[in-house]
Amino acid sequence: MTSKALIKVENLTGGYNETVILKDVSFEVYEGEILVILGTSGCGKTTLLKHLIGLLYPFSGKIYLLGHDLLSLPEKKAMILMRKIGVLFQNGALLNSITVADNVAIPYEQHTNLKTDLINQLVRLKLKLVGLPHAAELLPSELSGGMRKRAALARAIALDPPILFADEPAAGLDPVTAASLDRLLLDLRKLLGMTLVVVTHELTSIKRIADRILFLDKGRIAFLGTMEQAMASESEPVKKFFNP
Ligand SMILES: Nc1ncnc2c1ncn2[C@@H]1O[C@H](COP(=O)(O)OP(=O)(O)O)[C@@H](O)[C@H]1O
Ligand SMILES: [Mg+2]
Structure with missing residues (x-):
């Protein structure tokens, strides 16, 4: 089965002013999937989202959203593209x-x-x-x-929007409320055919919603794959996360 990539990130190196936070990050997000971005606090999850929605301009690399080259799009077209993206901030x-x-x-x-x-x-x-x-x-x-x-x-x-970004949507919620928010995200994906990129570090939530997991460690991708593959990963930070 081949899936369409709605988001394509190629060799993204980014951060703030002179501070490099993300290093050579490449991945794709396929139509209809829920990609969960994981990693310890401060590893660059929010920074990655900010790059994906055009709030930060990278030092190098490419970002394609819905087939458009985000970084070389004229401002007006970039604005139109941004209407096709939903963002739920922290x-x-x-x-x-x-x-x-x-x-x-x-x-x-x-x-x-x-x-x-x-x-x-x-x-x-x-x-x-x-x-x-x-x-x-x-x-x-x-x-x-x-x-x-x-x-x-x-x-x-x-x-x-065909794509929704959510940064730690369940942060600060009790487990029952967090679970019902997860169900809502799954429902929205089903009802509206949305593609979701969700930052979270709640293991229960990841198990409920993630099709694939992108694990960031110190600004690099330490792992990208399914939950099952993550459990078997040899990457130290990934092992530590799933078996603390
Ligand atoms: N506006 C900023 N200017 C400079 N550095 C920042 C800024 N925002 C975050 N950082 C730094 O970038 C790193 C990654 O932060 P962030 O992406 O927010 O991490 P996460 O969301 O994974 O917890 C941290 O070291 C943080 O201190
Ligand atoms: Mg964050």
């Missing part, structure tokens, strides 16, 4: 002074010319999809941690 930053519905409406208002009525309908639909049909008129501060993640997720998928 701190799910919802605006606290406006309702959940108004938060989810932001991408439609910024990137479409849809009329208010239609936007409202789409917002309700997305909130229903993430299991928050009754939270539309609440303020983010009135939501539980798990509900806030769901609301942020509704906003991230507002424009039906």
Whole structure:
């Protein structure tokens, strides 16, 4: 079976200013899969995501998103490409002074010319999809941690992006809430045919959602493959992670 690569990273070396964080990283993410990025704190997971969504420019290497060369795309085309990418940041930053519905409406208002009525309908639909049909008129501060993640997720998928990036979506959630968030991610993949790149270090979560695992160690790929292969990996940091 050959799968289409929606994301292709070639020899990416990147980081901040003069600080190299990622070294010669190459991998592909296939259509419909959930790739989990793993590694100890500070190894470069968030930095890798920032490169993939164009927030950081690498020192060298290539990044292809949905067949487009991200780094040589003119700004306007890069903006259009970015609409096809959903991002759930670590701190799910919802605006606290406006309702959940108004938060989810932001991408439609910024990137479409849809009329208010239609936007409202789409917002309700997305909130229903993430299991928050009754939270539309609440303020983010009135939501539980798990509900806030769901609301942020509704906003991230507002424009039906084929690719969703999520940075530690379950961080700070209790195990039951984290499990239901994992199920939601699996449902979204199934319902919307999304491709997901998820940073996490919760072993239970990895077992639930990962098709493949990319293990970063000091900015390099220490392992890339399935959970089964990871358990049998000879790489020291990988062994240490799975058998601490
Ligand atoms: N804005 C920044 N400027 C310089 N260095 C940074 C910045 N953000 C993170 N770093 C450094 O990059 C390394 C990788 O960080 P990060 O990608 O956030 O790790 P992870 O997400 O795997 O915990 C760390 O050493 C961190 O201190
Ligand atoms: Mg991080």
